[in-house]
Amino acid sequence: MQRTIKMRLSRYFLPVLKENPADAQIASHRLMLRAGMIKQASAGIYSWLPLGFKVLRRIENIVHEEQIRAGHIPMLMPTLQSADLWRESGRYDDYGEEMLRIRDRHGRDMLYGPTNEELITDIFRSHVTSYKELPLTLYHIQWKFRDEIRPRFGVMRGREFLMKDGYNFDLDRESALHAYNRHMVSYLRTYERMGLKAIPMRADSGPIGGDDTHEFLVLADTGESEVFYDSAILDLSMDGRTVDYDNRAEIAALVQEWTTPYARTDETHDEAEFAKVPEERRRTSRAIEVGQIFYFGTKYSEPMGAFVVNEKGERVPVHMGSHGIGVSRLVGAIIEASHDERGIIWPEGVTPFHVGIVNLRQGDGECDAACEKLYGALAAAGLEPLYDDREERAGAKFATMDLIGLPWRITVGPRGLKSGVVELTNRRTGESEEVKPEDAVEKVKEIYRPHQEAGLIEPMKGRYFHTWL
């Protein structure tokens, strides 16, 4: 049933660079260029080459899985929007130069969407009129464009970026706050599956507006935000907990747990509050923002006429929130959080290939056969290996594998095969062990089992890409 297309490095497109590109200043940007993941098209705009595209899709996929798990509904809105809707909300003028404005052949004002509140509200008001259709949370993962004054740091601050943005519609404040909480919990699960420690921090709402908002931040020296937190929050973990997203009390308790320790960005930082944290637990750091959730009540529903009739027959504006995850930025953030001087170290949850197979004596009958057999066994287990079958020396093959960051490597050479073993190496620790080929396969299967199970939602069972959409 499952057809396997063997991924041989000799037939793949992986333009790795031996030298550091001059333009790339931070690790993630440099490594993404060197590992052949992206190519700059213009300032802040990138092509995603096969390896980068694969990681992007893995991340996107986890986001989808966790959103669907939380009961949110995927859809897709266009990148180009009509200016009329934005005039209605009053943001056409507010947004300023950051919005890329375009005029079509009929002279109509269009724009490349920097976000989608207006569009989703328009969809909602056209089709939803009764409280009985609530609660509703719709989301999509789509390219956005913000004409940043100064794009930088590769995909971390691109002008074009891929973002998951979701919008909840609820009858009242309480329901909307449950939606807010539900998003926080689903986000925590999402980041954890990517091998990231992302801390929810009380933040400033910016131009989107609203009262309640949290940003999710990944600690990293190259981050653009300054953050202050109680180190106790680092001990918290979702630890793969399954949650009942309909259980308001359970979700609220989780949010309580994660928002109790002090954690704020510089925008909302309060020295007096911070001083109450025991001194040895007070931390300040740089961090990368990888998501944000908002509750903004009726800010858009009122001016744009998104009303429903409640059980008393009254027309009331719906309570809304919006929530975003920077999908393309996450690729950079994960690398910032996980690399060494040799290259990237992918967390198992997002790695483009699960394991690299390095053939040290290409053309040697025994080595070739052993590699093929390993590939077959791993693929049969639903894993994607990358087989380095190039006519290269060992050093070159190892250097490539280290650079592109596959977390596990199986090395096959004549020396080991003589005693019936291959080498299984952990990219992160550098530790190797000599094991029989079948044991290496078993071990790798075991490592990835939790990640495979985490993704098992009925509509997409056994698939990697979001083909259920």
Added chain:
RNA sequence: CGGGGCGUAGCGCAGUCUGGUAGCGCGACGGUUUUGGGUACCGUAGGUCGCAGGUUCAAAUCCUGCCGUCCCGACCA
């Protein structure tokens, strides 16, 4: 948007000050060699020197304008 830097072969750079046949390293390609951490050697191909004007017998080099791009700062998923 203020300040600074850089555009020369696919990548990294020298050459520009002081104008005179466009170079080096890596990579690519063809060989030989080597084979458990980017091997060594021989050979080959590859450039409107960002673009447009100007000065000059002669411009990568000097002058003017433009474009692109990176960094620092203020703003942002």
